[in-house]
Amino acid sequence: MHFIQRNLPRTVLSLILFGLAAQPAQTRAQDVDVATVTVTARKEPVVKKLDKTVYDVSNMARAANGTAQDVLQSTPGISVTADGQIAVKGNAQVTVLVNGKPAAMMSGDERAVALQTMSGADIASIEVITNPSAAYNANGGAIVNIVLKRNRKPGAHAQIKASAADHGLWNAGTSGDFTGKQISVHGNLAYRRDGTKKLRSSAVDWNNPLSGQAGTTVQSSEVFIRRKVDSAQLGVDYALGDSDSLSLSAGYNARRSHPLFDVLNEARDAAGQTMYHRISYGPNEQSDNNASLSYSHQDHGSALKAMVQRSKTSGLIDKSYTDVFVEPVRATGYSHGATRSARQLKQATVDWSRTTDHGQWGMGIDLQDEVNDLDNYQASVDRLTGFETQDPQTTNGYAVATTLNAVYLTDQIRHGTWEALLGGRFERMALRVSPAQGVVQTQHWQAFNPSLHIKHAASDKTDLTFTYRRSLQRPDARDLNPFTTYVDAQNLSRGNPGLKPQLLTSWEVGADAELARLSGSVGAFYRTSRDTVADARSFADNVLVTSKRNGGQARSAGITGSVAWTLDAALRVSMDGGAYRVALSTPDLYGTVRQDDLSGYVNFSVAYDAGADNLSLDAHGQASGITPLGRHGATSSVNLTWKRQLSKTLSFTVNASDIFDGSKRSYRTDASTFRQTGFDHFVARRLYLGLVKKLE
Numbered sequence: 001m002h003f004i005q006r007n008l009p010r011t012v013l014s015l016i017l018f019g020l021a022a023q024p025a026q027t028r029a030q031d032v033d034v035a036t037v038t039v040t041a042r043k044e045p046v047v048k049k050l051d052k053t054v055y056d057v058s059n060m061a062r063a064a065n066g067t068a069q070d071v072l073q074s075t076p077g078i079s080v081t082a083d084g085q086i087a088v089k090g091n092a093q094v095t096v097l098v099n100g101k102p103a104a105m106m107s108g109d110e111r112a113v114a115l116q117t118m119s120g121a122d123i124a125s126i127e128v129i130t131n132p133s134a135a136y137n138a139n140g141g142a143i144v145n146i147v148l149k150r151n152r153k154p155g156a157h158a159q160i161k162a163s164a165a166d167h168g169l170w171n172a173g174t175s176g177d178f179t180g181k182q183i184s185v186h187g188n189l190a191y192r193r194d195g196t197k198k199l200r201s202s203a204v205d206w207n208n209p210l211s212g213q214a215g216t217t218v219q220s221s222e223v224f225i226r227r228k229v230d231s232a233q234l235g236v237d238y239a240l241g242d243s244d245s246l247s248l249s250a251g252y253n254a255r256r257s258h259p260l261f262d263v264l265n266e267a268r269d270a271a272g273q274t275m276y277h278r279i280s281y282g283p284n285e286q287s288d289n290n291a292s293l294s295y296s297h298q299d300h301g302s303a304l305k306a307m308v309q310r311s312k313t314s315g316l317i318d319k320s321y322t323d324v325f326v327e328p329v330r331a332t333g334y335s336h337g338a339t340r341s342a343r344q345l346k347q348a349t350v351d352w353s354r355t356t357d358h359g360q361w362g363m364g365i366d367l368q369d370e371v372n373d374l375d376n377y378q379a380s381v382d383r384l385t386g387f388e389t390q391d392p393q394t395t396n397g398y399a400v401a402t403t404l405n406a407v408y409l410t411d412q413i414r415h416g417t418w419e420a421l422l423g424g425r426f427e428r429m430a431l432r433v434s435p436a437q438g439v440v441q442t443q444h445w446q447a448f449n450p451s452l453h454i455k456h457a458a459s460d461k462t463d464l465t466f467t468y469r470r471s472l473q474r475p476d477a478r479d480l481n482p483f484t485t486y487v488d489a490q491n492l493s494r495g496n497p498g499l500k501p502q503l504l505t506s507w508e509v510g511a512d513a514e515l516a517r518l519s520g521s522v523g524a525f526y527r528t529s530r531d532t533v534a535d536a537r538s539f540a541d542n543v544l545v546t547s548k549r550n551g552g553q554a555r556s557a558g559i560t561g562s563v564a565w566t567l568d569a570a571l572r573v574s575m576d577g578g579a580y581r582v583a584l585s586t587p588d589l590y591g592t593v594r595q596d597d598l599s600g601y602v603n604f605s606v607a608y609d610a611g612a613d614n615l616s617l618d619a620h621g622q623a624s625g626i627t628p629l630g631r632h633g634a635t636s637s638v639n640l641t642w643k644r645q646l647s648k649t650l651s652f653t654v655n656a657s658d659i660f661d662g663s664k665r666s667y668r669t670d671a672s673t674f675r676q677t678g679f680d681h682f683v684a685r686r687l688y689l690g691l692v693k694k695l696e
Contacts, residue, residue, distance in 0.1 A: 046076075046564075048512060050412070050421050051453050051467070052129040053077075058149060061607075061614050061643040063120035064653040065163040065688035067194075068146060069112075071120040073637065074618050076562055076576040077128055078144065079601045081622070081635060082663035082682035084112025086144065089130055089560050090580045090601065091527065093141025093473060093504065100145055102137070102368075104313040104343045105253070105288040108476060113286060117194055117229045117255055119173060121161060121692070124149040130525075131467035131506050134408045134423025134451040135351075137366055140473025140504040150186055150235070151177045163653070163690025167224070169193050173231075176695075184237040192229035198222070199664075202678035206544065209589065209673060215269030219488065225259040243299040250291040258282045261321075263488065273327060278488075280321040288313045301355035312344045319378065319486055336388055337378035337486060343477070345370045359412040359419075368404040372477035373397075375436075376485050394492070396483035397436035402474060404429050421453040427472065433480050433497040441482075441497045447472050461514040465523075469506050475499040479533065479548045494547040496536075502550075503530045510560075520563040525580075529554040534586045534628050544674060552628060553585040558600070570609045577602035586628040589672040599625030612645040630669035630676075636662030637684065649694040658684035 047054040055075050057063055063071050073080040079087045086094045096106040096115070105114040127145035132138040151157055158176035173190030199222045207214040235249040259282050267274045292309030319337035346369045353362030375397040379388040410423040428446040454466040481495030510523030532552035558580020565573045583596035600623045607616040619638045624631060640656045664681040 048463075050419060050455055051131070051133045052127050052143075052145075055126045055128065056124070057120075057126055058124045060120070061616050061641040061653060062618070062639060062655060063123060064161070064641075064643065064651070064692060065165075065655045065690040066120040066657070067116055068118035068120055068123060069115040070639075070655075070657070071123050071126065072115065072144065072146075073620060074603075074605070074639070075126045075128065076574070076603060077130070077560070078126075079603075079620070079622050081665060082637075082658070082684040083665075083680060084115055087601075088128060088142035088144065089525065089578055090556060090558060090582075090599065091130070091142050091506075093139075095137075095139050095141060095143050097143060097145040099148055099249075101292065101307075101309055102311075102345060102347065103288070103290055104311040104345045104370075105286075105290075107343065107345075108478060110286060110288075110313055110315060110343075113227075113255060114253070114288070116196070117192060117227060117231075117253070118146075119171070119190055119192075119231075121173075122148050122175070122188065122233075131453070131469045131508050132451070132471075133410060133421055133453060133469070134425035134449065135362060135364060135410055137368070137404070137406060137425075138469070138471050140471050140502060148233075149175075152179055152184055154179050158695040159692060160695070161690065161692045163688050165686050165688040167195060167197075167686075169195050169226075169686075171229075182239045185235070187234040188232070190229075190231045192231075193226070194229060195224055195226040197224045197683040199681040199683070200678070202676060204544065204674055204676045206674040213269060215267065217268075218266040219263055221261055221263040223259050223261050225257050227255050227257045230254045244295070244297050247294045247296075248292070251289065253288040255286045257284050259284065274325075275327040276323050276325040278321050278323055280319065282318050284315075284317050286313065286315040303353060305351045306349070308346075308348045310344070310346050312342065314340075314342045316340050332383075334381040334383050335378065336381050337376075337394075339377075339485070340375045342373045343370065353410075359414045361412070362408075362410040364408050366404070366406040366408070368402075370402045370404075372400040372402075374399070374478070374481065376483070378486050391486075393484050394486045396481075396485075398480075398482060399434045400477040400480050401432045401434070402429065402477075404474075417457040419455045419457075421451075423451040425449045425451070425471075429472070429474060429501070431474070431480075433482060435482050438482060443498075443500070445472070445501055447503075458511075463512045465508070465510045465512070467506075467508045471504055472501040473504055474501045475533065475548075484545065492545045494545050496548045499533060499548060500531050500550050502532055504528070517566040518563070520561065522559070522561045524557075524559050526557045527555070536587070549587065551587045555583045556580050572607045573605070575602070575604045582626055584626060584628055588629060593629055595626055597626045597631070599623045614641075614643040614645075616641045627667070627669070629671050630667060633664075633666035633679070635665050636660070638662070649696065651692045653688075653690045653692070655686070655688040655690070657686045657688070661685045 057071050060071060060074065062074055069080055069084060072078050072086065077089050088094055096111060098106065123146055125147045127147060129136065129143040132143050136143055156178045158174065160174045162172040164170040171190065171192035173188060175188035177186035201220040203218045205216050231253045233251040238246045240246060261280045263278045265276055265278055290309065290311035292307060294305065294307040297304045317339045319339060321335050323333040348367045349364060351364035353360055376394060378394040379390040381388050404427060406425055406427040408423060408425040410421060412421045426448050431443045433441045449470045452468045456464045458464055479495050479499055480497045482497045484492050484494045487493050506525065506527045508523055508525045510521060512521045530553060531550040532554050533548050533550060534552035536547045536549045558578055560578035562576035563574065567573065577600065579598065579600035581596060581598050586593050602621045605618040617640050621636045622634060624634045638659045640659060642654045644652045646652055663684045664679055666679040669676045
C-alpha cells in the first residue's frame with residue numbers, strides 16, 4: 001500500500017472513480033438493515049443493533065430548550081460533566097461524530113464549547129457505539145454519533161423556536177424543508193445568547209528538587225462567560241434515479257465572548273509573600289465551517305457510498321492581562337498575549353457491501369488529512385511607550401500534520417440463532433510536527449486492528465452478546481507542542497513532539513431481555529491501555545511546567561446495567577448505571593506510582609404523558625474516582641422538564657436544569673514535586689422558558 005501524504009485530492013478522485021466503476025454497492029455493513037430488537041427505554045424507542053444502540057431523542061422534552069450537551073447527558077450509558085467532558089460506560093476516550101462524520105470542531109478543547117452551543121432541538125437520535133467495529137475510525141475509544149433531524153415528508157414545512165432563561169440568556173431559530181419528486185432541501189438559522197458562570201480555586205504546595213526551594217501558591221476566580229453564537233446549516237439531496245442519489249451539505253458556526261477574568265493570586269516562599277490580581281478581558285472567538293458531498297447507489301441488495309468532506313475550525317484566545325499588585329505594592333504590570341489556532345480536516349471514504357447467502361460483507365477505504373496550526377504570543381508591555389518585549393519562552397508557533405490511510409473488511413454471518421460481525425482494519429499513520437523555528441520531526445506507524453461482535457438469540461426475548469476491539473489513539477495536537485505555552489500564573493504547558501499513539505483494547509459481554517412491560521440489560525467490560533500518555537512535570541522560575549510522555553498503563557473492569565419499566569401508556573421509568581475498578585500506573589520523578597480505586601455512575605429517569613402535558617425528570621450521578629497521580633470528586637445533576645402542547649402546531653416548554661447545583665467538581669494531585677487541591681464549578685443551574693411554532 002503506497003503511503004499517501006499530500007497527494008490526497010488526486011488519490012481520493014481515483015478511488016471514487018474506481019468505486020463508481022466497480023458498482024458492487026451498499027452503505028457500511030453496520031448501517032444495512034439487520035435483525036434488530038426494539039425495546040423501551042427511558043427516552044423514546046431504543047433500537048439495539050449488533051454493533052450499536054440507537055436512541056430516538058427527536059421528541060425529548062429537555063431538547064426543546066437545551067443543547068447537545070443536555071441531550072447527551074440524558075442518554076443512557078453516557079456521562080457528561082458540566083464542563084463538557086464525556087464518558088461512555090466509564091470510558092473517557094470518546095469520539096463524537098455528527099451524521100456519521102468527524103468534524104474539526106468535535107476535537108480537542110473546542111468540542112466542549114461546540115456541544116454547549118449546539119441546539120438540542122435539531123437532534124433526531126443518538127447512536128452509542130461502546131465497542132466500534134473495524135468499519136469505524138474510533139481513534140481508540142467509544143463513539144457517540146449525533147444524527148440531526150431531516151424531514152423527508154413531501155411538501156414544505158417550517159418551524160420557529162425561541163426560548164429565554166435567567167441571567168438574560170436567550171436564543172431563537174428557524175428551520176425548514178422542502179421535498180419534491182427528485183429534490184429535498186433542508187436548512188436552519190439560529191442565534192444564541194448563552195453563558196456559564198465559572199468558579200475556580202486551586203492551591204499548590206511545591207518543592208523544587210533542583211534548587212531545594214519550596215513554597216505555596218493559591219489561585220481563585222469567578223467569571224460569567226457570555227457567548228454570542230450564530231449558526232446556519234443547508235443540505236440538498238437529489239435523486240439521480242431509482243438507485244442513485246447525490247447529497248450536498250454545508251454549515252457555519254461562530255462563537256465569541258468577552259469574559260472579564262479577575263484571578264486572585266497569592267504566593268508564599270522563602271522570599272516572602274506576593275498577592276496580586278491578574279485581570280484579563282478576552283476576546284475569545286471560534287468559528288467553524290464544513291461542507292460535504294456524497295454519492296450513493298443501492299440496487300438488489302448491494303450498495304456503494306462515496307463521500308468527500310472538508311471542515312475547519314479557527315480560534316482566538318486572548319491571553320493579555322494586567323497585574324494589579326496588593327502586596328508588596330508596586331507598579332501595575334501589563335502583558336499582551338494570544339493563542340491562535342486553526343484545525344482543518346479533509347476526508348474521503350468509499351464504502352462497499354453486498355448481501356450474501358450467509359449475511360453480508362463490507363469493505364471500505366478511509367483517507368484523512370488533518371492539519372493543526374497553532375501560534376502563541378506573549379510579551380510584556382511598557383504602558384507609557386507601548387513597546388512590547390516578547391517572552392521567548394512562551395512566544396512560538398508550530399503545525400502538526402496527521403495523515404491517516406485505512407482500509408477495512410467486515411463480514412456479517414448469520415446462522416440459526418447466531419449472528420457474528422468479524423472485521424479487520426489496517427491503518428498507516430504519519431505525523432509531522434513543524435515548528436516555526438527548529439527541526440521538523442516526523443513519525444510513522446502502522447497497525448492491524450481486529451474487531452469481533454457476536455450475538456446469540458437465547459430466546460425470543462433474550463439476546464447474549466460479546467464484543468472485542470483493538471485500536472490506536474493518536475496524540476492530541478496540543479500535546480505535541482515542542483515549545484512552552486502560558487496557561488495561567490501557576491502553570492505553563494510544554495508539549496512533547498515525540499509522543500506515540502496509545503494502544504487500547506476492549507472486551508464486553510452482555511445480555512438483553514424483555515418481560516411484559518419490563519426490559520433490561522446487564523454487561524461486563526474489561527479495557528486496557530498501553531503507552532498511555534501521562535503528565536510529566538518540572539519547574540521554571542518556581543512555576544509548574546506540565547508536559548506529556550508515554551509510559552503509563554491503565555486497566556479498568558466493571559459491570560453495567562439498565563432497566564426500563566413501562567407501567568402504562570402514560571408512565572415510563574428507567575435507570576442505568578455501572579460500577580468499575582480502575583488501575584493506573586503513572587511515571588513520576590522517583591519511579592512509577594500505582595493506584596486503583598472503585599468508581600461508577602447512575603442515571604434515573606421518569607416520564608409522564610397526560611394528554612397535552614409531558615412531565616419528565618432525569619437525575620445523574622458520577623462517583624469520585626482516580627486520575628493519574630490524583631483523584632476527582634463526585635458530581636450530580638437533577639433536571640425537570642414540563643412540555644405543554646398548546647395546539648397542534650404550538651408547544652410551550654419549561655426546563656429546570658441542575659436544580660440542586662451539584663456540578664461542582666473537586667480534584668487533588670499528589671506528585672513528588674507538588675501537591676495540588678482545588679475545584680472547578682461550572683454552574684449548570686438554569687431555568688429556560690421556550691416556544692416552538694410549526695408551520696405546515
